[in-house]
Amino acid sequence: xxxxxxxxxxxSRHEQIEQLRSRIAAVPGRVGSVAPADSPVPRDVSEExxxxxxxxxxxxxxxxxxxxxxxxxxxxxxxxxxxFVLLGLIASVTAAGGHVAVVGMPxxxxxxxxxxxxxxxxxxxxxxxxPDPVEVVAVLLDGVDLVVLRIGGTHVPYTRxxxxxxxxxxxxxxLVAVDGQWPQPEIVLESHVRAYRGLGRGHxxxxxxxxxxxxxxxxxxxxxxxxxxxxTAGRVQWEHEETLADVAPLKVGAR
Numbered sequence: 001x002x003x004x005x006x007x008x009x010x011x012s013r014h015e016q017i018e019q020l021r022s023r024i025a026a027v028p029g030r031v032g033s034v035a036p037a038d039s040p041v042p043r044d045v046s047e048e049x050x051x052x053x054x055x056x057x058x059x060x061x062x063x064x065x066x067x068x069x070x071x072x073x074x075x076x077x078x079x080x081x082x083x084f085v086l087l088g089l090i091a092s093v094t095a096a097g098g099h100v101a102v103v104g105m106p107x108x109x110x111x112x113x114x115x116x117x118x119x120x121x122x123x124x125x126x127x128x129x130x131p132d133p134v135e136v137v138a139v140l141l142d143g144v145d146l147v148v149l150r151i152g153g154t155h156v157p158y159t160r161x162x163x164x165x166x167x168x169x170x171x172x173x174x175l176v177a178v179d180g181q182w183p184q185p186e187i188v189l190e191s192h193v194r195a196y197r198g199l200g201r202g203h204x205x206x207x208x209x210x211x212x213x214x215x216x217x218x219x220x221x222x223x224x225x226x227x228x229x230x231x232t233a234g235r236v237q238w239e240h241e242e243t244l245a246d247v248a249p250l251k252v253g254a255r
Contacts, residue, residue, distance in 0.1 A: 056145060056174055057096045059088040059116075059238035065215035065223035066187070073145075074169035077176045078185035082211055083109075084229060085191045086148065086178060088238060091118030098122065098145035103129050103136055105150045105178075115236040134160055141173045151180025158183045187217040194226075207231060210241055 055070035062085075063069035071077070071089070079086055087109065090100050095117045102108055106127030110120055124144070129136040133154060140147045141164070161183040168175045177185065191213040198207035208230040216222040226241040 054172075056098060057092045059092055059227075061225055061227040061238050061240050062088070062213070064225040064240075065189075065213060067217070067220055071146075071174050073172040073174060075174055075187065076165050076168060076182065076185045077174065078182045078188045079176055079178045079191075080188070081191035081213075082193050084112075084193075084209075084211065085189060085213060086176065087112045087118075088116060089146065089176065090123065090148070091116035093146045094119040094122040099143070100124070100146045100148065101126065101140045101144045102148045103140070103150065104133050104152065105148065112236065115231070115234060116238075117235070134164065137175065138164060138167055141167050141171045141175065143171075144173060146174045146176065148176045148178065150178050151182065154180065156180075156182060184218075186219075187215060190214045190216075 055068060055072055058066060058070055090102070091113045093100055094113070097119075099122045101124045103126045105125070108125060110123065110125075113123070114120055124140075126136060133149060134156060137147055137149050147168075164175065191211050194210045194212050196206050196209045208228055211227045211229065212224065213227060214222055214224050228239045228241040230237050230239060
């Protein structure tokens with residue numbers, strides 16, 4: 001897969017589907033137990049773990065709030081809040097050898113994914129999926145491990161959502177819905193940036209930031225985790241954060 005795909009908006013629906021299917025056919029395989037030798041591995045997922053072919057990897061701190069500590073294949077997620085969570089998921093999946101498709105998000109920061117250790121060669125970005133992005137997603141689920149859909153103003157009827165959920169399960173793919181409401185997702189991840197480090201009085205650079213994330217779902221009670229993103233020599237790493245008490249919130253407009 002290429003890091004960026006051409007717009008599908010100018011093609012007919014039949015042409016869109018055929019083009020997507022040809023791209024899916026070129027994907028060598030879904031994520032397995034071993035990452036390719038030339039695939040970069042993010043620092044927080046580099047430790048040895050037993051192979052789990054039924055789940056997709058996530059950044060280390062995410063494991064504290066997810067059932068089974070990873071993303072179960074065939075599941076539907078809804079993300080709200082900080083975009084860093086989405087970038088971390090994409091980086092972890094591609095670093096492990098999986099493929100990701102991002103639909104309707106031309107502003108996605110591929111640089112941030114790379115800094116987190118992601119493999120940009122395994123990401124397909126479809127910035128303009130045309131009038132029916134849900135149909136595009138349905139095709140992508142056939143051969144992509146993680147499909148990200150920006151819902152925006154798109155209305156997804158319950159019947160279509162149910163059909164897409166069944167397709168994701170049968171194809172063992174994970175669908176992540178962002179910037180909108182998805183009918184009855186299995187897991188909802190809500191995150192917020194809590195504080196920044198590195199900023200002085202009117203100057204300085206952000207060296208790290210702290211986030212809180214809540215996971216909730218139909219099959220488990222809400223869970224929370226505090227995390228920190230740190231940047232060192234162009235590499236971004238995820239870390240657990242025991243407490244946020246020592247972190248001063250960012251003050252905007254202070255004099």
